[in-house]
Amino acid sequence: MKKERLMTPGPTQVPEGSLLTLARQATHHRTPQFEALFEKTRRAMADILRTEGDVFFMTGSGTASMETALMNIVAPNETVLVLSSGKFSERWAEMGEVFGAKVVTLTVPWGEPFRGDQVADLLRAHPETVAVFGTLTETSTGVCHPIAELGRAVRENSDALFVVDGISGIGADRFEMDAWSVDLAVVGSQKALMGISGAGFVAVAPRAWGKIEKTPRRGFYFDLLKYRKSAESLTTPFTPAKSILESLAFNLDAITGEGIEKIWQRTALLAEAARAGIDAIGLKRTTASPADSMTAVFFPEEGAFDPKRFMSEMYGRFGVKFAAGQGEWKGKIFRMAHFGLIDEFDIMGTLGAMELALCAAGFPVEPGRGVAAAQQIFLRGN
Numbered sequence: 140m141k142k143e144r145l146m147t148p149g150p151t152q153v154p155e156g157s158l159l160t161l162a163r164q165a166t167h168h169r170t171p172q173f174e175a176l177f178e179k180t181r182r183a184m185a186d187i188l189r190t191e192g193d194v195f196f197m198t199g200s201g202t203a204s205m206e207t208a209l210m211n212i213v214a215p216n217e218t219v220l221v222l223s224s225g226k227f228s229e230r231w232a233e234m235g236e237v238f239g240a241k242v243v244t245l246t247v248p249w250g251e252p253f254r255g256d257q258v259a260d261l262l263r264a265h266p267e268t269v270a271v272f273g274t275l276t277e278t279s280t281g282v283c284h285p286i287a288e289l290g291r292a293v294r295e296n297s298d299a300l301f302v303v304d305g306i307s308g309i310g311a312d313r314f315e316m317d318a319w320s321v322d323l324a325v326v327g328s329q330k331a332l333m334g335i336s337g338a339g340f341v342a343v344a345p346r347a348w349g350k351i352e353k354t355p356r357r358g359f360y361f362d363l364l365k366y367r368k369s370a371e372s373l374t375t376p377f378t379p380a381k382s383i384l385e386s387l388a389f390n391l392d393a394i395t396g397e398g399i400e401k402i403w404q405r406t407a408l409l410a411e412a413a414r415a416g417i418d419a420i421g422l423k424r425t426t427a428s429p430a431d432s433m434t435a436v437f438f439p440e441e442g443a444f445d446p447k448r449f450m451s452e453m454y455g456r457f458g459v460k461f462a463a464g465q466g467e468w469k470g471k472i473f474r475m476a477h478f479g480l481i482d483e484f485d486i487m488g489t490l491g492a493m494e495l496a497l498c499a500a501g502f503p504v505e506p507g508r509g510v511a512a513a514q515q516i517f518l519r520g521n
């Protein structure tokens with residue numbers, strides 16, 4: 140039997156206490172117990188997101204929450220600005236097209252972050268823009284975008300709403316929805332929240348409701364006005380993925396118990412150790428603006444190196460599952476997470492396994508270099 144070591148930036152390992160809730164008998168969702176669960180998880184998420192706004196539990200994977208955010212604020216032929224820097228942020232543009240928006244795209248090369256002045260210039264050139272769509276952590280490249288700076292640029296140069304996909308970043312990379320002028324934020328269940336896949340949250344700042352109310356309804360299930368109405372009675376408009384929410388409640392208790400500030404610091408240390416180890420091994424990381432939630436790494440370019448062998452050695456021999464590259468970086472990179480249940484032990488163990496797998500795949504490294512570099516970071520601490 141093989142021990143699975145899920146190191147992907149989602150889905151991630153789920154805490155045992157959370158899994159055990161899934162074994163309980165089904166109960167109905169139109170009950171006082173569900174109302175209590177609804178309110179408790181809503182409050183916890185508002186705390187994690189640092190918002191005074193509304194937070195809605197959405198059934199459907201992260202993309203469903205993205206779609207909810209977009210279709211509730213964009214009418215046909217309205218202009219939206221998409222900050223496109225990888226596979227996931229490209230999705231905002233694809234979605235905008237499907238909903239009939241005029242999509243203006245600001246693109247940076249993969250691996251680079253956006254700057255506020257780039258956004259400001261484009262908003263001044265397109266004063267008709269109703270919404271700007273950004274991403275906290277671009278999971279396909281490992282970049283963490285400077286959302287505070289981008290939020291300031293949006294607010295100071297337009298009346299547009301600022302929407303942030305924080306599906307993989309929120310709960311691991313610092314994110315302060317209200318202070319950073321974010322009007323809608325989207326989170327997924329299966330990333331730093333350590334939940335089962337298939338659900339998410341959409342957070343809405345008070346400033347966004349005017350536009351939501353004015354936008355023609357273009358879908359039934361994801362209509363935020365329905366979610367707001369039902370939330371007044373502490374429930375969802377349709378049958379929710381209640382077991383996912385029940386198991387998430389366990390994780391949210393743990394997250395708010397530890398405190399999001401402390402989790403950001405702990406994650407930053409794990410990330411620093413992972414980066415130090417990877418650098419010491421002699422691999423090249425994809426970005427100079429890395430997320431703390433994850434690290435993306437180029438495969439060595441040496442002719443003899445076999446990336447497939449490396450990945451199969453990691454998974455087949457050590458049970459370590461990494462995510463592969465996507466889009467233009469397919470076959471070129473691997474990606475590992477350092478959020479949720481992942482701890483110091485996982486980082487050191489993964490680096491040790493990587494050293495052996497790299498040797499087996501044709502990239503000789505001196506065993507122990509990466510592990511030692513990570514240990515130095517842990518010795519020093521935060």
Ligand SMILES: Cc1ncc(COP(=O)(O)O)c(C=O)c1O
Pocket residue numbers: 148149200201202203227274276277278304305306307327
């Ligand atoms: C930044 C980002 N956005 C969107 C998604 C899509 O989420 P889902 O696959 O849950 O629909 C992901 C998933 O990896 C992601 O990392």
